[in-house]
Amino acid sequence: MAVKKDLSLKYLGVDCLNPFFLSSSPVGGNYDMVAKCYETGWGGCFFKTVGIFVADECSPRFDQTNKEGLPWVGFKNMEQISDKPTELNFEYMYRLIRDYPEHITVASIMGSSVDEWKKLAKMADEAGAKIIEGNFSCPQMTSHDMGSDVGTNNELVESYSRAVAETVPHIPFVAKMTPNCKNMEEHARAALKGGAAAVSAINTIKSITNIDFENNTGMPVVDGKSSISGYSGAAVKPIALRFCTQVQQDEEIQRMAKEGKWNFGHGHEMSGIGGIETWRDVAEFLAIGCRNIQVTTAIMQYGYRIVEDMASGLMHFMDEKGYDHLDEFIGCALPNLIPAEDLNRDYKVLPAFDEKKCIGCGRCYISCYDAAHQAIDWNEKKRRPELNDNCVGCHLCLNVCPVQGCITPGEIKWKVRDENGVAVREANDATHIKFKKDARKEKKLALKAQYE
C-alpha cells in the first residue's frame, strides 16, 4: 500500500486540499489550464495577474542559465501581467471557482492607482475569490506605477493594501513582495499596516542571464536589444528561503499578524515562492514557517505532473518522521536559524576519509590547497589524501568529493581559550571528555543528515 498522509491545511482561514499552489504566471492563465492542474493534484492556483492595464508582450521573452550541461539552473522572463482582457480573466476565475469549489483559485491583481486597485478587488469578489493576492513585485513592468517599483515604496504598498482591504473586508489580501529590495520586512510591515492579511515571496530577481555576442546585448534578444528582467527557478531558492525566513522571524510582523483580524493562531501566514521543484523544496519552505507554497518555473520546464511526486514524497517524509499533519512541522527550523554571532564557535569537526571508498581523484587536495588551508597532503604513490594539522574543519573537501560518503564529519576537536576568549590550542584534557562524547554523537547524527 502506498503511504498516505493528510496534506490538507488551513491557509488564512481557507480550507486547502494541500499546500501546493501554482504561482501567478502563464502556468495558470486560462480555464482549461487551471482545470487540468487541479485534476493533476494541485490544491490551488494564484491566477495570472490581472490589471486594468493589458500587457503588450515582446518576443522572444525567455532565457535560461545552465551549468555543466544541466539546463534551467535559472530562468529569466520578460513577461508582464496578463495580456488577456480583464473581464475574460475574471470570467475564467468565476467558472473555476464554481466548477472546483474545493480547489482555491486566488485572484492576483495589480492596479496603478487606488481606484484601479479598488475596481479590481471588487471584480475579484464578484468572481467569488476567497483570497486575493496583490502583485507589488513584477520587476519588468513598462510603467513605474506598477510592479516592484511600487513594492519598494512603503507608502504605496500601504495605501494600495488598504484600498483592497477596505473594498473587500471579508477577503484576506496577500501582498506579494519583491526580492529587489534592501529589507523585505519593512515592506511586509507596510502591507500588514494597510490591512493585508499576509505576504508572499519572492517574485523574480532582476537579472541579466547571458550576453549575446552577435548583437552585443543581453538575452533574449528582441530586435537587437534586451532588458533587465526577472530571474527564477532552482538558482533562486536559497535567496527565497532567506527572505521568507527573515519575514517570518520579524517580531513586529508576527505581532501585527497576531493582533490583526486574520489571526488563526498560526502567527503570520507566509506563502513561500522561489525555485521549488521537489517535495524536499516544499518541506524546506514549510520548515521555515510557510503555510502555502507556489510554483512556476518548474512547471514551465516539466508540467503540472511534478505535483505527484511533491505529494507522494512529502507523505513519505512525514511517514519517516512520524508526522500526521503538516502543522506538526511547519516552522520547525525557524528557531534554529540564528544570527552568525550566536553560533557555537568552540569546536571544529575534522573530516574523516574513507580510504576504501576514495577513488583517488585528488579534488579534496586541490580545493584544500587552493581555497582552504593546505591541510591535505597528497600521497602520490597511493593516490590518497592525508590530513595534516592545518585542518580548520571548514569542510570544503567534503563538499567537493565526488564519492558519496567518502569524506564524512569525523573527530571533534575542542578549542581551549585564554582569559580573553581567544582560542589558543586544541583541548586534550579530561574535563572536556564527557561533554565531547555526547556532543559528538549528536553532532555526527545532525551532520550526517545534512550531507546525505
Added chain:
Amino acid sequence: MSKVVKAKYTAEAVPGFTHRTALEEAARCLLCHDAPCSKGCPAGTDPAKFIRSIRFRNVKGAAETIRENNVLGGSCARVCPYDNLCEEACSRCGIDRPIEIGKLQRYAIEQEKLFKMKTLKAPSKKQAEKVACVGAGPASLACAAELAKAGYKVTIFEREEKAGGMLTYGIVPSRLPQSVVDHDIAQVKGLGVKFVFNTEAKAEDLEAFDAVFVGTGLWDANLPKLKGAELKGVYSAVDYLKQARTKKKDFDPGKRVIVVGGGDVAIDCAVTAKLLGAEDVRILYRRTIEEAPANINEFHYALSLGIGITTGLYPVAAIGTKTKMNKVEAVGFYDKKAKAEFSCDALVFATGQKPEDQSAYGVDVNEKGFVKVKKGGKAGGKFFAAGDIVNGGKTVVEAVAEGKEAAASIIAYLEKKGVK
C-alpha cells in the same frame, strides 16, 4: 527472429556527441589532480586537459590541446583501444563507469573541423637539415609533424597513392571514415611536409637526406600452411581490406565468407564483408573467445550485424577449382576429433602480418624481421625507425607515440651534428 543492425560500409557506425551531450559527459569528469587518464595515453594527448577545456566551454582550446599533442587526434579518437588505456585508468571507474574520453576527443576534433581551425603552424625560419620518412602511416606522420613543427624540411615517401597506411588501407571506414583520416593528414600537409606518392623509397633516394625515419609497417601476410592456398578466393586480411577500399564497387566480397582469426583485424574483415553485401559471414577462431585478442565489444558489434562466430576450429584445406573455391575443411584445435566443412567462396586469413625486406635502409633487423632500435627509435647513424615495423604490430596511438619520440631523437641527433 533477431533484429540485426543495418549499417553502411562508408558511414560511421557510432553517432558522436552533440554540444549538449558533450557538456553532459564532460560534467561527469572529476577533473582529477595529476590525472590518471592523461598518464594512460601513450601519445600524451592529455585527455584531462582537453576534457577540462570542454567542461569550461573552451572547445577550441580542447581541440588545440589534442592537435598539439597528437597530430592524428581525430583518427585516434575512433580507433584507440581506450578501455586498455585512458578509460581504464579513469578515476570515475571507482564510482560507475569511465568518462567517454574517445568520444569527447572525437567531438572536439569535429568542432575543430567545423570552425576550420588551423592549430599547427611551422615556424617561418627553417632549419638547414632535411629529413626523409619512409611510409606515410601513423608513425611517419607523427614523426614528420614534430619535425616540421621544429622547422625541419620533411619529405615522406609512400608507395601507395594515398597517405595514412593502415588508417587508409586497413581499418574499416565504418569505424574510421576516410574523411577523418584525410582531415588528420591535412594537418600534416599544412605544416609543409612534402609527400611523394607511388614511390617505394630506394637507398639512393635517401642519400641526400640528413636523417631517415623508417615507418614502413607490416604488410606481408602471415599465412598458415593450407592446402589450396593458391586458389582464387583465398586472401590475406590486408589484401582483402585494401582491395575493398581501393576497388570500391568493383570489389566482390564473396557470398559466403569465412574470416580466420580472433583479433580486431579479423573483425574488420568480417564487418567489411558483411557491409559490402556478403550473405553469410562467419569468423572462425581456433581458441576460445576468452583467449581472443579482440575487444569483446568488437565481437558484440560483429554479432549485432549478424556475423557468426565459431570457435575451436581452424582451416586445413581450401577446396575448389583454380578460378573459384567453394568450400573449406576445418579441424578442432582443442578437440582433436572435431571436423567441419563449410561452403565458402572467400576465405580471409587475419592471422597476422609480418615485415617485408627492409634491407634498402641502413637498419638491422631481428630474426623475425623487425627493425632493431635503441631508445628513441635510434637504428644507427642517420637512421631511425618506429611503429609496427619496430614493435611487431601494436596500435595507432603507440605508433604515434613512438614516431614522436623518434622525432625528438632525430632533432637531438641533427642538433649535435650541427654543433660539430
